[in-house]
Amino acid sequence: MSEIAVVGIGGWGKNLARNYFQIGEANLRYVCDLDEKKLEAALNQYPGVRTTTDFGEMLKDPELDAVVIATTGPTHYRLAKSALLAEKDVYVEKPFVLEVAQAEELIELAESTGRILMVGHLLEYHPVVVELKKMIESGDLGDIYYIYSQRLNLGTVREDENALWNFAPHDISVILYLLGKEPVDISARGQAYLQEGVEDVVFFTLTFPDNSMASIQVSWLDPHKVRKLTIVGSNKMAVFDDLEANEKLKVYDKGAELSSDYDTYAEYIGLRFGDITVPYIKTGEPLRAECMHFLDCIKNRTQPVSDGNDGLRVVRVLDAAQRSLEQNGAPVSLG
Numbered sequence: 001m002s003e004i005a006v007v008g009i010g011g012w013g014k015n016l017a018r019n020y021f022q023i024g025e026a027n028l029r030y031v032c033d034l035d036e037k038k039l040e041a042a043l044n045q046y047p048g049v050r051t052t053t054d055f056g057e058m059l060k061d062p063e064l065d066a067v068v069i070a071t072t073g074p075t076h077y078r079l080a081k082s083a084l085l086a087e088k089d090v091y092v093e094k095p096f097v098l099e100v101a102q103a104e105e106l107i108e109l110a111e112s113t114g115r116i117l118m119v120g121h122l123l124e125y126h127p128v129v130v131e132l133k134k135m136i137e138s139g140d141l142g143d144i145y146y147i148y149s150q151r152l153n154l155g156t157v158r159e160d161e162n163a164l165w166n167f168a169p170h171d172i173s174v175i176l177y178l179l180g181k182e183p184v185d186i187s188a189r190g191q192a193y194l195q196e197g198v199e200d201v202v203f204f205t206l207t208f209p210d211n212s213m214a215s216i217q218v219s220w221l222d223p224h225k226v227r228k229l230t231i232v233g234s235n236k237m238a239v240f241d242d243l244e245a246n247e248k249l250k251v252y253d254k255g256a257e258l259s260s261d262y263d264t265y266a267e268y269i270g271l272r273f274g275d276i277t278v279p280y281i282k283t284g285e286p287l288r289a290e291c292m293h294f295l296d297c298i299k300n301r302t303q304p305v306s307d308g309n310d311g312l313r314v315v316r317v318l319d320a321a322q323r324s325l326e327q328n329g330a331p332v333s334l335g
């Protein structure tokens with residue numbers, strides 16, 4: 001059984017603490033937060049857990065195996081580095097870190113200390129995304145032309161990171177995971193309406209080497225709550241709507257085909273309107289699957305699906321998108 005500490009039990013960290021408390025393969029040994037009131041509440045919720053405001057002191061506990069970091073983005077690098085130096089396995093919530101060099105340093109540190117480093121790219125553990133990955137790899141959707149993703153709502157307005165860094169790690173990680181390749185350039189436009197210098201809405205486009213592309217829209221200033229990903233392939237199209245209770249994935253047997261035997265232009269491009277199917281996918285809490293995966297990697301010393309390198313790829317895209325944003329949408333090459 002792995003001894004786990006959850007650091008940061010705010011809005012999201014409490015979900016991680018709940019899972020590690022409930023999962024039989026783990027013991028929630030500590031919850032750590034700077035806020036004493038949250039620690040008091042945790043004591044009632046998780047009987048037997050140790051609470052602390054002192055992260056450094058906690059790391060000295062030789063019985064502690066792994067640290068789950070769910071504090072706000074700007075603190076991730078420092079906390080993850082200390083935990084790796086203390087030879088603990090580490091899980092870091094998204095956004096992994098705020099700079100490419102920090103991601104590279106943490107990957108190297110995890111390698112040299114032989115520790116597991118996992119990034120909280122939750123959607124890579126979502127059963128619908130796992131199914132989509134299988135469909136793409138089997139060729140069911142054909143060549144993937146383009147993907148677009150929308151993550152919108154009227155929700156928590158952050159002051160320490162913009163909507164790009166707060167929301168888009170999800171969309172970027174799932175798109176890179178599904179396509180299995182990295183973009184060559186990125187172009188981003190956005191606006192800060194509520195606080196100077198903190199973009200509330202960002203639209204950005206990723207171009208891939210084979211001309212496939214992806215477009216992502218993120219906003220916390222929108223009348224609609226939307227969590228939707230659309231994939232357009234040469235054979236079929238698929239839509240993943242995470243707000244649907246049951247029918248989260250729909251596959252459209254629709255497309256366009258070029259004919260070599262035609263008399264009129266209308267015959268040259270034939271449109272196909274086929275069935276719409278809703279594959280049965282066994283649902284479960286993606287966060288539980290993600291926590292189970294971290295525990296499995298700790299036990300078997302295997303690389304997580306969303307390891308440090310996966311985190312680095314996403315930070316590279318975020319960094320390029322941020323630079324494009326600052327240059328009014330000028331494309332930024334990823335080299």
Ligand SMILES: NC(=O)c1ccc[n+]([C@@H]2O[C@H](COP(=O)([O-])OP(=O)(O)OC[C@H]3O[C@@H](n4cnc5c(N)ncnc54)[C@H](O)[C@@H]3O)[C@@H](O)[C@H]2O)c1
Binds near residue numbers: 012072120
């Ligand atoms: N995977 C997901 O779907 C998902 C969803 C929401 C948030 N998140 C991520 O989870 C993280 C936390 O987000 P949140 O919404 O819970 O934020 P939050 O502000 O609600 O909570 C952060 C908590 O961390 C504590 N904290 C800050 N610095 C600390 C330190 N040095 N030591 C100990 N505790 C410290 C704060 O007191 C607070 O309780 C962020 O990285 C966010 O991007 C992920």
